[in-house]
Amino acid sequence: MQRHLISAADLTRDDAVLILDTAEEMARVADRPIKKLPTLRGRTVVNLFFEDSTRTRISFEAAEKRLSADVINFTAKGSSVSKGESLKDTAQTLEAMGVDAVVIRHGASGAPYRLATSGWIDAHVINAGDGTHQHPTQALLDAFTMRRRLVGRDAGLGQDLNGRRITLVGDVLHSRVARSNVDLLHTLGAEVTLVAPPTLLPVGVETWPCEVSYDLDSTLPKSDAVMMLRVQRERMNAAFFPTEREYSRRYGLDGERMARMPEHAIVMHPGPMVRGMEITAEVADSDRCTVVEQVANGVSIRMAVLYLLLGGAEFQAPSTSAAPARTAEEN
Amino acid sequence: MDTHDPASPPASQADARPVLEAPDIARVMTRIAHEIVERAKGADDVVLLGIPTRGVFLARRLADRLEQITERKVPVGSLDITMYRDDLRLQPPRALARTEIPGDGIDGKLVVLVDDVLFSGRTIRAALDALNDIGRPRAVQLAVLVDRGHRELPIRADYVGKNLPTSLRETVKVLLAEEDGRDTVLLGAKQTSQ
Amino acid sequence: MSKTLIRGAKVLGGEPQDVLIDGETITQVGAGLSAEGAEVVEAGGKVLLPGLVDLHTHLREPGREDSETVLTGTRAAASGGYTNVFAMANTFPVADTAGVVEQVWRLGQESGYCDVQPIGAVTVGLEGQKLAELGAMHESAAGVTVFSDDGKCVHDAVIMRRALEYVKAFDGVVAQHAQEPRLTEGAQMNEGVVSAELGLGGWPAVAEESVIARDVLLADHVGSRVHICHLSTAGSVEIVRWAKSRGIRVTAEVTPHHLLLTDELVRSYNPVYKVNPPLRTERDVLALREALADGTIDIVATDHAPHPHEDKDCEWAAAAMGMVGLETALSVVQETMVDTGLLDWAGVADRMSFTPARIGRAEGHGRPVSAGEPANLTLVDTAYRGPVDPAGFASRSRNTPYEGRELPGRVTHTWLRGKATLVDGKLT
Numbered sequence: 036m037q038r039h040l041i042s043a044a045d046l047t048r049d050d051a052v053l054i055l056d057t058a059e060e061m062a063r064v065a066d067r068p069i070k071k072l073p074t075l076r077g078r079t080v081v082n083l084f085f086e087d088s089t090r091t092r093i094s095f096e097a098a099e100k101r102l103s104a105d106v107i108n109f110t111a112k113g114s115s116v117s118k119g120e121s122l123k124d125t126a127q128t129l130e131a132m133g134v135d136a137v138v139i140r141h142g143a144s145g146a147p148y149r150l151a152t153s154g155w156i157d158a159h160v161i162n163a164g165d166g167t168h169q170h171p172t173q174a175l176l177d178a179f180t181m182r183r184r185l186v187g188r189d190a191g192l193g194q195d196l197n198g199r200r201i202t203l204v205g206d207v208l209h210s211r212v213a214r215s216n217v218d219l220l221h222t223l224g225a226e227v228t229l230v231a232p233p234t235l236l237p238v239g240v241e242t243w244p245c246e247v248s249y250d251l252d253s254t255l256p257k258s259d260a261v262m263m264l265r266v267q268r269e270r271m272n273a274a275f276f277p278t279e280r281e282y283s284r285r286y287g288l289d290g291e292r293m294a295r296m297p298e299h300a301i302v303m304h305p306g307p308m309v310r311g312m313e314i315t316a317e318v319a320d321s322d323r324c325t326v327v328e329q330v331a332n333g334v335s336i337r338m339a340v341l342y343l344l345l346g347g348a349e350f351q352a353p354s355t356s357a358a359p360a361r362t363a364e365e366n
Numbered sequence: 367m368d369t370h371d372p373a374s375p376p377a378s379q380a381d382a383r384p385v386l387e388a389p390d391i392a393r394v395m396t397r398i399a400h401e402i403v404e405r406a407k408g409a410d411d412v413v414l415l416g417i418p419t420r421g422v423f424l425a426r427r428l429a430d431r432l433e434q435i436t437e438r439k440v441p442v443g444s445l446d447i448t449m450y451r452d453d454l455r456l457q458p459p460r461a462l463a464r465t466e467i468p469g470d471g472i473d474g475k476l477v478v479l480v481d482d483v484l485f486s487g488r489t490i491r492a493a494l495d496a497l498n499d500i501g502r503p504r505a506v507q508l509a510v511l512v513d514r515g516h517r518e519l520p521i522r523a524d525y526v527g528k529n530l531p532t533s534l535r536e537t538v539k540v541l542l543a544e545e546d547g548r549d550t551v552l553l554g555a556k557q558t559s560q
Numbered sequence: 561m562s563k564t565l566i567r568g569a570k571v572l573g574g575e576p577q578d579v580l581i582d583g584e585t586i587t588q589v590g591a592g593l594s595a596e597g598a599e600v601v602e603a604g605g606k607v608l609l610p611g612l613v614d615l616h617t618h619l620r621e622p623g624r625e626d627s628e629t630v631l632t633g634t635r636a637a638a639s640g641g642y643t644n645v646f647a648m649a650n651t652f653p654v655a656d657t658a659g660v661v662e663q664v665w666r667l668g669q670e671s672g673y674c675d676v677q678p679i680g681a682v683t684v685g686l687e688g689q690k691l692a693e694l695g696a697m698h699e700s701a702a703g704v705t706v707f708s709d710d711g712k713c714v715h716d717a718v719i720m721r722r723a724l725e726y727v728k729a730f731d732g733v734v735a736q737h738a739q740e741p742r743l744t745e746g747a748q749m750n751e752g753v754v755s756a757e758l759g760l761g762g763w764p765a766v767a768e769e770s771v772i773a774r775d776v777l778l779a780d781h782v783g784s785r786v787h788i789c790h791l792s793t794a795g796s797v798e799i800v801r802w803a804k805s806r807g808i809r810v811t812a813e814v815t816p817h818h819l820l821l822t823d824e825l826v827r828s829y830n831p832v833y834k835v836n837p838p839l840r841t842e843r844d845v846l847a848l849r850e851a852l853a854d855g856t857i858d859i860v861a862t863d864h865a866p867h868p869h870e871d872k873d874c875e876w877a878a879a880a881m882g883m884v885g886l887e888t889a890l891s892v893v894q895e896t897m898v899d900t901g902l903l904d905w906a907g908v909a910d911r912m913s914f915t916p917a918r919i920g921r922a923e924g925h926g927r928p929v930s931a932g933e934p935a936n937l938t939l940v941d942t943a944y945r946g947p948v949d950p951a952g953f954a955s956r957s958r959n960t961p962y963e964g965r966e967l968p969g970r971v972t973h974t975w976l977r978g979k980a981t982l983v984d985g986k987l988t
Binding site for chain 1: 757758759762873877878
């Protein structure tokens with residue numbers, strides 16, 4: 036793995052499987068009475084959120100605290116820090132405070148990459164979602180959820196998602212979740228299909244390592260997992276689609292459509308859901324819907340990422356596979 | 367084998383001298399099982415926790431022997447200490463191994479930690495910390511196949527398969543059938559090429 | 561006044577000749593000219609070009625003197641071999657009145673490094689709604705002939721039509737920044753494979769091409785000439801080629817950066833590559849080079865757009881658009897057009913001096929290197945090759961996309977009406 040986690044596209048298959056495997060072990064900590072590990076004791080992690088996202092911030096914060104890191108939350112939205120130059124100022128302030136890692140959520144695509152590469156700061160940078168670019172920990176937790184459900188909790192260890200058919204439905208154009216998932220799922224060997232109205236697919240999507248379809252109904256029977264992406268109602272005003280009703284009719288997932296999915300297939304959603312738009316309450320509340328699991332898995336994945344980036348030696352790029360758990364010489 | 371430096375080749379096993387062979391290992395495991403029964407007065411509340419990787423295999427072997435002796439199932443599990451190590455930041459991140467605590471937990475039990483080699487004692491220190499986050503045993507004991515000395519912490523084993531005086535220039539490598547295809551303990555010289 | 565003899569210069573890339581300057585004028589061109597009473601500049605095989613003319617420069621004064629002033633901008637121009645630059649109207653206040661254009665014109669006169677010809681705004685405040693006083697700007701001391709809302713598109717078809725018609729009265733030309741505003745809301749980079757991946761708002765080629773198509777048809781309809789600023793796509797080339805084949809009076813410019821750089825560079829999210837119009841694809845770059853070579857695109861214009869460091873040292877979306885270009889333009893043209901065999905030095909003189917001067921009706925600039933002509937000259941060491949070092953720029957801003965990049969050619973001397981403004985690469 037690299038020093039930073041900026042894009043799901045930066046992960047090799049072995050990196051990704053290592054993160055998923057590590058997350059499985061992290062998940063077991065959640066079942067213990069003391070949900071805490073001393074691993075990141077004395078290390079400082081800043082959650083630098085330029086955009087509201089209580090869910091993601093809380094998930095990272097829980098992960099950081101379970102690993103005993105010192106956590107500083109910095110929510111910049113609405114403050115004077117809305118102009119670009121302040122990202123640099125903020126970064127240098129954090130650098131002066133000696134932080135070890137920055138978890139950044141930013142409305143501008145590429146802001147985490149800039150933070151990691153501009154020399155403003157030495158800390159590890161973890162992208163918690165940038166503009167319409169990437170959200171790598173979301174893709175990892177989605178892959179983790181898929182592997183658990185489709186391969187198995189223990190059977191999945193060391194495994195990827197080879198040959199699994201994953202369908203992503205909705206506003207791909209504005210979705211960092213979709214971009215990250217396409218990258219990661221492809222790396223893990225899955226066959227990805229994007230389903231959306233043509234207006235909500237980016238120009239250039241034809242070069243992505245996935246299939247594209249405009250027809251949800253024909254794709255559902257061939258899906259092992261269907262991920263519904265959030266569709267904001269405001270998109271309607273920019274003529275991406277005519278009405279909410281028409282969108283739901285063509286691309287929403289209701290009980291009738293869900294019944295066309297294979298029996299083992301799951302329904303996923305990165306949240307927050309817009310019930311009645313892309314997903315009906317019936318589907319959202321069904322056993323096949325993994326939304327709540329995804330939230331729990333998010334903490335495990337973020338623990339794994341924090342551990343693998345911060346838990347080892349500084350300034351030494353770990354090889355793609357981690358060192359063996361122990362060696363005789365260390366007893 | 368010195369895997370501190372992944373670039374260095376493993377000590378040639380031709381140079382390494384076996385200090386315990388398969389029958390020896392079998393014999394000392396049986397002896398340790400008997401000692402546990404004796405000291406724990408029947409091993410009613412014993413929980414065996416192996417430290418990955420080879421400690422887990424040894425713990426399972428001990429559990430089998432205890433079952434033969436006491437005709438009761440003895441709970442056995444594993445305790446990964448990676449996240450509790452004191453040298454995490456000296457090396458690249460390590461893959462985690464499984465921590466598997468038997469269903470009834472460890473509260474009020476006699477936990478016997480099982481490991482292959484006792485050396486500096488730092489692993490056991492980490493294991494005691496890890497246990498602390500999992501529950502409150504009645505007592506904790508330690509069983510090791512080989513004690514090679516050179517302790518850096520005030521830690522000792524309750525059950526020792528073989529005391530093996532070594533120099534710091536030597537390496538001790540335990541091979542077990544479950545992982546390595548055969549049972550043996552090798553004493554070799556550290557690579558000095560670097 | 562003094563005499564200067566430039567000895568052994570390849571005039572427009574031809575055989576070495578001597579060029580004698582007396583006062584403000586070239587008095588003799590030939591072999592073995594007498595150096596008597598003249599200061600001698602040994603050209604040693606360097607290429608002598610007419611002083612370059614830039615039809616598209618942002619000097620930022622008045623209003624943004626933190627990024628450039630007329631003085632620093634004209635010094636940068638002289639460094640790059642320019643003797644005449646056309647200063648865009650998007651200053652603060654906007655150059656939409658006779659007063660502002662005269663101010664910029666006077667500042668240029670005072671600088672002494674390079675003639676400054678102000679461009680007037682087409683509409684009041686560049687707002688696209690009400691024609692500015694084009695006639696008054698033309699009649700002012702600045703004598704404005706080129707009008708542009710550059711930075712913004714004159715998107716209203718009726719306003720554009722009226723402007724095209726109105727400037728016919730004094731042989732003016734409207735230089736259109738072709739960018740359909742609705743298609744480029746929130747646009748951050750060229751729309752295509754790279755923007756899809758990077759999640760940056762797409763800037764479709766059609767937003768440029770549709771406006772160019774409309775404007776050449778409008779120019780045809782009203783019998784006016786129209787100039788297209790910084791043409792950047794292969795599709796735009798096709799439209800201009802078609803328009804010219806129909807006899808429509810359209811001229812077009814391309815920037816050096818669009819001849820060299822592609823949107824792949826945006827993968828670095830480094831805002832030094834953020835520019836309007838955006839960097840396009842390899843295919844576009846090749847089409848632009850070909851079009852400049854065959855004359856479909858008439859000229860190279862820098863779109864020199866200085867920005868202070870802080871406007872680029874930030875995340876992409878927050879960064880300003882634009883690049884400085886005056887001091888690297890000739891090198892980029894040599895790299896992309898001359899060294900590739902697409903254009904000879906006579907062609908460069910045409911695209912960077914003769915034709916831009918003709919489009920802008922610049923008097924005394926873009927003249928042949930021959931006896932009796934004003935001594936506006938540029939001497940280029942075409943054998944030089946080296947990395948670009950922004951620290952050495954005369955411009956007040958450093959936002960160049962070429963930092964550290966090896967480029968050929970270096971302007972060593974520039975003469976403005978016989979007065980050396982640049983000697984051995986140093987401003988006088």
